[in-house]
Amino acid sequence: MEKVYDLIIIGGGPAGITAGIYAARKKLKTLLLTKDFIGQVGKTSRVDNYPGFFGVSGQELMKKFEGHLKKFEIEIKKDEEVTKVEKKGEFFSVKAENSNEFKAKALIVATGRDPRPLEVPGEKEFIGRGVSYCSICDSAFFKDKAVAVIGGGNSGFEAALDLVKYAKRIFIFERSDKIMADEILQEQVKKEKSIEIHLNKEIKKIEGRDKVQAMVYQDLKTGKTFQVPIDGVFVQIGTIPATGFLKGLCEFNEKDEIKVDFESCGTSTPGLFAAGDVNNGKWKQIIIAAGEGARAALAAYEYLQSKTL
Numbered sequence: 001m002e003k004v005y006d007l008i009i010i011g012g013g014p015a016g017i018t019a020g021i022y023a024a025r026k027k028l029k030t031l032l033l034t035k036d037f038i039g040q041v042g043k044t045s046r047v048d049n050y051p052g053f054f055g056v057s058g059q060e061l062m063k064k065f066e067g068h069l070k071k072f073e074i075e076i077k078k079d080e081e082v083t084k085v086e087k088k089g090e091f092f093s094v095k096a097e098n099s100n101e102f103k104a105k106a107l108i109v110a111t112g113r114d115p116r117p118l119e120v121p122g123e124k125e126f127i128g129r130g131v132s133y134c135s136i137c138d139s140a141f142f143k144d145k146a147v148a149v150i151g152g153g154n155s156g157f158e159a160a161l162d163l164v165k166y167a168k169r170i171f172i173f174e175r176s177d178k179i180m181a182d183e184i185l186q187e188q189v190k191k192e193k194s195i196e197i198h199l200n201k202e203i204k205k206i207e208g209r210d211k212v213q214a215m216v217y218q219d220l221k222t223g224k225t226f227q228v229p230i231d232g233v234f235v236q237i238g239t240i241p242a243t244g245f246l247k248g249l250c251e252f253n254e255k256d257e258i259k260v261d262f263e264s265c266g267t268s269t270p271g272l273f274a275a276g277d278v279n280n281g282k283w284k285q286i287i288i289a290a291g292e293g294a295r296a297a298l299a300a301y302e303y304l305q306s307k308t309l
Helices: 014-024 058-069 134-142 155-163 183-190 286-308
Strands: 005-010 030-033 076-079 082-088 089-095 099-111 113-115 146-150 169-173 195-198 201-208 210-217 223-227 232-235 237-240 273-276
Touching: 005 014, 005 089, 005 286, 014 030, 014 058, 014 286, 030 099, 099 286, 134 155, 134 232, 146 155, 155 169, 155 183, 210 232, 273 286
Parallel strands: 005 030, 005 099, 030 076, 099 273, 146 169, 146 232, 169 195
Antiparallel strands: 082 089, 089 099, 113 237, 201 210, 210 223
């Protein structure tokens, strides 16, 4: 007989984990599918604004989240990349990259966001060979090297500060004419002599042979193009919602974020909920994602209860 879960949760970040905890407390037969328990938070060097964990590293905070989840009776499958979700009658069919297929009466999507690519020549070719989207993961590979950080927002400045411990020179390139990072980060960066900030610069190409060796950029004020020798490029220009596997199943906004009713995190499809950074909420914060995970799980429980009446 085919196994049918009450609830499947896709995603192992703060929203997915919190949803799992609340679903387990409601005694729902729940399956949580995730690539890992790292996500965006685990790639953040320091978290100062999550209550009770001031000054904690992103990795440490996620280990706390994961440990809390595993104290409950919930089935977890890691290393699962979901490729497609369909609704067949009253049930959701969830297909994973490894050809597994799972079925549930309700579904919570909490897949967060993926790094936004530069989409310039050389970027894809040199991923893992000098191009990176995670300073915490890859900083140590650039000891005594020259690196470029693309993006002048919080993530770009945080990446530069991660790299200070290893790289000898760090160039921050920002396309606009002003810095977007918070004042506290700007103050920290200004204290580091190895960091240079360059505004009004647009990246045109990443070059090299077996690995990154140079980057071509255009000065947007003068229109002139320059090539700079570089050993690594850290792309920090924002994120895009990880919603590709849901196309056609519910309503999205112009940013490909899932539209939800924020009272329940419910979508336009009955039984389908979306929590955290993947939905069209204005503020992308850990505490908000966790709160929405709880809200989505409680709403899913109510939805399932209504089906039994």
